[in-house]
Amino acid sequence: MILKYTFIGLVFLIGLFTNAAGQQTGLPYQDKTLDTDTRINDLIGRMTLEEKVGQLSTLLGWEMYDNSGDLATYSEVLEKAVRERHIGSLWATLRADPWTQKTLANGLDPEQAAHATNAIQEFVINHTRLGIPLILAEEAPHGHMAIGATVFPTSIGQSSTWNPELIREMAKVIAKETRLQGGHIGYGPVLDLAREPRWSRVEETYGEDPYLNSRMGIAMVTGFQGSDLMSGENVASTLKHFAAYGVPEGGHNGFGLSVGLRELHQSYFPPFRAAILAGAKSIMTSYNSIDGIPSTANPYLFRKVLREDWGFKGFVVSDLGSISGLRGSHRVAGSGEEAASLAIRAGVDADLGGNGFDRNLIAAVKKGWVGSAMLDEAVANVLRLKFEMGLFENPFVDPEKAKREVRKPEHVQLARQVAQASITLLKNEGNLLPLNKDIRKVAVIGPNAHNIYNQLGDYTAPQPESNVVTVLEGLQQKLGVDRVEYVKGVAIRDTTEQDIEAAVAAARAAEVAVVVLGGSSARDFSIQHEDTGAARVSQSENEIVSDMESGEGYDRMSLDLMGHQLKLLQAIQATGTPVVLVLIKGRPLLLNWPAGHIPSILEAWYPGQEGGNAIADVLFGDYNPAGRLPVSVPLSVGQLPVYYNYKVPSKHDYVEASAEPLYAFGHGLSYTTFDYQDLQVEVKGNAQDPAVSVQFTVTNSGQMEGDEVVQLYIRDLVSSTVSPVKQLVRFERASIPVGESKIFSFILGKEDLQLMDMEMNWVVEPGDFELMVGASSRDIRLKEKFELR
Template sequence: MRKVFLLLSLSCTQFGVFGQKTISTSTPITVQTLLSKMSLDEKINELSAVFGWEMYSKTGNTVATSEKLKSKQYLPGMFWGTLRADPWTRVTLKTGLTVKQAVEVTNAIQKYATQHDDNHIPIMLAEEGMHGVMAIGTTVFPTAIGQASTWDTALIRKMGQAIAAETRSQGSHIVYGPILDLAREPRWSRVEETFGEDPELVMQMGVAMVQGLQNGPFKTISTLKHFAAYGMSDAGQNGGSVTLGKRDLNENILYPFKAAVKAGVGSVMTSYNSIDGIPCTSDSVLFTDILRKQWHFNGFTVSDLGSIEGIFTTHNTAKSLADGASQALKAGVDTDLGGNGFGKNLKEAYDSGWVSLAQIDTAVGRLLKAKIDLGLFENPYVDVKIAEKIVRSKEHIQIARDLAKESVVLLKNEPFNRKVLLPLSKSLKNIAIIGPNADNMYNQLGDYTAPQDPNAIITVLKGIKNKLPNANINYVKGCNIRDTTEQNIEAAVNATKNAEVAIVVVGGSSARDFKTEYKATGAATVKENGKNEILSDMESGEGYDRTSLDLMGLQNKLIKAIVATGKPVVLVTIEGRPLNINWPSEHVPAILAAWYPGQEGGNGIADVLFGDYNPSGRLPITIPRSVGQLPVYYNHDRPVKHNYVEESAKPLFAFGYGLSYSKFDYSNLHVEHINDGENLLKVSFKIKNVSNIAGTEIPQLYVHTIVSSTVKPEIQLRNFSHILLQPQEEKEVVFYLNKEKMQTFGKNEQWSVEHGPYEICIGSSSDNLLLKETVSL
């Protein structure tokens, strides 16, 4: 047996992340050597990822490994959410871990594991991290729908590196993210966690995040979520079944996943839903044929929480829990998130002859390889001094602010009293700040956020006060997001009458509270409105699916009352999904969509409102007029939609749309055939800033397939850029179109580039295509 000699006389905090003290080993570590030493029970337990927040105890400021950890006969291979704190876990700001304590806990866990496991195998720790590590004291970035609104892959890559640094420096190794689901159903509760509705945008943003998480100075394993089609469930029901054809699956849903696998992603998570009658967690076509055989993925897979059990309990396509465990393992699922899907069920499946030792060894080997590649056998420890310098550093806060301001989408900016309202003048003396989301820190942070120090979170009210410290700013909440038993609209109106401008901040919330009930999966349990009970603001976030997209509670009443004062009004929406703003779009002169902008949201929004940042955000998802239009995503298959009896079939705001304080001209489109071994077409054109204000434009390339063997969308985004132009500056933009972007999954279910013809379209949004040229391939 290989021996590992721990330097027990040294404090765990003396072991650094890289280049510090290491554990000495007597023989080289290989997967086969480890497998040969492990019993069947040890192997099966290696495939479990259990709740990490249960593995430590905290008394005052002292932390240690918990009795629950010490009671385990066989240690699991992974812990999930060791640093996590939220109402579902019941870990609070007081009972949770500071950065220093997080390091102490993860080091203690590794020390215990390597001492007490017969084979001295360290434990991998996984954390939620789509918009920052879900831990106390970490940097909270905008949620993914806001990240996608930046259309800035370089900035997303920087954010990924920051999240990796804050994860790895505290002793964890895996980040659950990015989420590559296409959000085609805005009623769905998890839209905020996605990069939107378009496969190209989701792909480019997702690849950038994978690169940031895995390729920076602090390397983590990125876990793609959710494989596959989770974001388009029937009726917007979280985890519900999906009605989907093979071509849509291959050409759109799998498109971003394939690119992320090519970029080297280390892990993939299953999805709760079924596709065409097959639960994704037991789908060997997805996890073996496509993921491994076709795409050559060589990392490990993990179930979503409870999804292995769900094969039996929810989908009813297994005759027992053991049968479900067998189906998942044979389909290609390596790790059981939660620890209740494999374990004794997989042992029963083995004893029944449903799975073989070779199949178990294959899954275990993938987990062990990941640990070896991370260097955990040589050094599983981290240094508290390094962590305290990195977590929520000035550099990371600046990235959060850059993302916050770039994620703001200017939807409308029309004249008020013959003058365009935005940007607002910094000479304003009296400003009314109104609305339920103007000064509620958790309402702007989104789901999967740990409790945070209020001093670290900048609300819109704080941001405007920071911007105009000498102005008279009068804040009135006006109403709640959902609850109608409390309101002070009259006070909000009076504040507006005495102001030069009113900034009204409304929308939604994914802020969990400790009164809400949660399912075993962590999704919220939605209750009907109770009498004499104040409703929480939460109307979005996992489990909070909706039948309407209307602003809830008295928010519309509040907006109308403020507009009725006759004062200039700027509307800011802070939300997790597109909400109905039909009335404001007609009656409010200026509207900003800010999604959930993170801890620097207030500063970022103030930067845009007062002209310190020229808005460049573009919509990553269509804003509909009503739920009656759904589905309304822009790249639906032909034919082109016709109008309804009650309203237009066109959305309120189209995918890719967003205004700027600058104006841009497009010209000189040229499409050239090339054959450099990868690319098929070179597309070039010019953009000029024809205004006197520097600004960032997001030129977008769409392909219109004029004739094809199968039904196609009218247009499909195939590239975009993020270009800063000084006043009167002109730049040439060059895009390339390769086989991946032009191919079709044909009638014979084979990929090919059909001869065409194709129309290459350039514009500023999906409904504003300014340059077009037809070409054949």
């Protein structure tokens, strides 16, 4: 099959004749020896207005294949879209979930997926005038969102590893599994700061801090894209969502916010800038507005900051339906043509969904609202990636290779490693953990102990049960089935589903109770969806109550454990049996009662398909936990927003309680202990060209080898504009054997010490700084002041 496709591609590209579709061959844009800009300019010069606009349309892809026969092929929907709309891209062709209505029964496995994408490309290349291949964009934040792919922890768990190199290796695997099936773009990473835990999409982020987000973003981009986009195993990265999408008013997904320009530049822009400088090829607009301007219509974001200031050379894609939203939800445009004009003039190159540009942009060009040069610029930005990926020369993939290498054992093992590294020990009173493997009986209780989809998070394809190891199964594999008793007890949300008495009986008969609570982003086929794919919350009394309380569209008013989960936990605790609480969820929840009454608490977020094995490894000491919180855990929603690097002055307590979070950013315990000593700070240069050398020693003073995550924070003691109480500037995760020491060394430069002054210039100001070294933002072990002259 692949020989057939490759042969067709070569004949089309280098043959010296006109084929059945009337295509001329041997043209400059078909000559791979020419530079990319020459090829782009030649191709654009041959295109009609309709063909140009078509290249900017990214249609929903799951309707474009037909797998009703023996071999997956293109559908009539694709034929019509190509013939009438000259489309240039597809999105989520291989996506499977309740929104797309693609299941294990009617979706595509990796081999079928490769056949389908090959057939789609073959039709487009051979049945269009210019034979331009499609770009296929796929969702890939924690694994390719396609049947049969490896499922890793969601992004909030990935950042809990505080290990960018491990995340880069994970991203390489996700890219390979996507590319082998015919995908070219991976949507991700999401670089929004999560400073609003009521917001439904916290799980998709790397947390609340710009520096941690930047490091994770760079890891994902370089892992996705590698050094050669023509490798056949790499994909382009699309950054999401520009900008400041993660802090909507009231936690409402897509709502506007009012934030100062200086705060945008100092907090919200840096992760995106870091990823752009790392080479990201694409970036997505956000649904929200900033100070009254919708992001999709904001030229300051895309023309000034992105292209002029940062030198971005890729393309900007709208979020799904956000161009139409300029007219519908934001009401800043009176017609579709006006909305299309606003978006392209703002610097939006591609239309995700295909209904924002299309005939509206054609009409706007004909009316003179959009100039031909501006249209050609957008088309060039999209075509550039097609040439850089070598799609004109090799648009096809090998189905046999996809079958062989997607979700192979090494990938599953890496999913377990990432899950292990992400698990965070929040509390371990009396060293209850790790548990002894000689334990006679363990009770495993709770709604997330044995539910595969509650463990996987949003943007996950359907899974065969054999692909996912739950907490129950992980413990059974560790101890044997006979020593583990399971009782669900309650549901996540449904208060009519409960069997607390059976759970209490199981706890009383056990030596320890492992209670697995939290939340769920698991969509089911009873959930309704918005046009954007977000889940729609329903208040209907007759509707079935799903577990879903997180995931896109499921914003929260409170952060309490829902349903009767707390009631269950309290009943188990009252038995007197030692309790370990394991949390599987997508956002910070209020843990005040558990923190005061439960001896050991593990945070697992959504740990992916190997989560059960990883949690069992940590519970029994086969893996010493070293995850750290990438977000603060509040005491109350009344504290919100609560994040560690707020601006001075320092907060004072409330009448009712402390202003401090329950668990601080960077917090995480270990089964061993670490001592910090011998901090040395040396300042070289001056404020114009600073170099601050930092060195200190960490010793494993406990009884077990383990990883420590050292964290370096800076405070500018006197600044011309208000600065944070502290700001993370470096971190490193390293394994230290028992009784041994490791010297950590860092050098801080201009970007670590700068601020934006009153005139909106980035400057490093002379004066005094305080350096803080610790195990979390609250657990500072060493301090030293230094002066920049």
